[in-house]
Amino acid sequence: MPNQEYQQTLAQKVSYTGVGLHSGKEVLMTLCPAEVNTGIVFVRTDLPERPEIPAMAENVTSTLKATTLSANGAEVFTVEHLMAALAAMQIDNCRIEMNSPEPPVTDGSAAVFCDLILQAGRVKQDAVRRVYAVPKSFAVYEGDKYITIQPYDGYRISFVSINPHPKLGTQYFDIELTEESFLKEIARARTVGFMHEIKQLQAMGLGLGGSIENVVIFDEDKVLTPMRFEDELIRHKILDVVGDLYLLGALKGHVIAVKSGHAFNSGLAKQIRAYQLKEEEK
Numbered sequence: 316m317p318n319q320e321y322q323q324t325l326a327q328k329v330s331y332t333g334v335g336l337h338s339g340k341e342v343l344m345t346l347c348p349a350e351v352n353t354g355i356v357f358v359r360t361d362l363p364e365r366p367e368i369p370a371m372a373e374n375v376t377s378t379l380k381a382t383t384l385s386a387n388g389a390e391v392f393t394v395e396h397l398m399a400a401l402a403a404m405q406i407d408n409c410r411i412e413m414n415s416p417e418p419p420v421t422d423g424s425a426a427v428f429c430d431l432i433l434q435a436g437r438v439k440q441d442a443v444r445r446v447y448a449v450p451k452s453f454a455v456y457e458g459d460k461y462i463t464i465q466p467y468d469g470y471r472i473s474f475v476s477i478n479p480h481p482k483l484g485t486q487y488f489d490i491e492l493t494e495e496s497f498l499k500e501i502a503r504a505r506t507v508g509f510m511h512e513i514k515q516l517q518a519m520g521l522g523l524g525g526s527i528e529n530v531v532i533f534d535e536d537k538v539l540t541p542m543r544f545e546d547e548l549i550r551h552k553i554l555d556v557v558g559d560l561y562l563l564g565a566l567k568g569h570v571i572a573v574k575s576g577h578a579f580n581s582g583l584a585k586q587i588r589a590y591q592l593k594e595e596e597k
Contacts, residue, residue, distance in 0.1 A: 320444040322407040324348045326436030331427070333419025336393050336506065336530075337381060337516075339523030342415035346431060349408035351442035354564065355401055357384065357391045361414040370398060372562040372584035378577035380521055382559055393417050395558030395577070396506075400428030402561035403497035406437065407444060423505035423529035425554055429498060447591070448567035455582040460574040462556075462583050467569035472556055475573045476549045480509070482538055486549040492557065501557070503543050504550035510534040556580055563587055 421427035454463035516522035559580030
């Protein structure tokens, strides 16, 4: 077969310490090499027996402001930025050891995670990479919001965001995803937050690690954080899609999303996963 791609893992361990975006808790995270066909697995080193949580669509248990995965009596949350970096850098197998339930927020983007992967180095493994080319259209609709994926030879995301904030309005971004395009256009885009939401989030015990350093914060009529891109919001939305859909592993398809978020991404991933399982049973 021409152009066969091989699975990749890290050449060595690499660690990073920081605080979680929502929990505000200190965390030591270590990305570790893993055997072929391991996939991405989170390991809670702070809990008895170090429970493992495979990063799979069927393990998503919440999408409130972030993606939460649960398995073996343990959970990890806000995994999407790290998952996006692993997806873009084509890391198929990795064990992520964490002594807290949430990866470090770093600067609110995926750039630091991409740098960590480059720092550790990558090695090709003795197994062919599994890339799922979607064979048909899948979609999640709710009112005027939706996300769909269509068969496509490559990986492309087209996103429309509509926000009433005077500095945001309607944004559109379309990207053919490669490692290079992700690093240049998407990796550095940070989480966006609104002043009116922050107090509400903190009352719910969320956003406790958020600051002007790691969140692009808007008040009623202006932006309080120096922006990295004029349309940082939509680029970050695409980053979230990449991370949430990597719970299915590597994909080929064209994702078209309008006003959607984590719940839609997860709904789409679960729909595709259910279809895969049904096909495997045949």
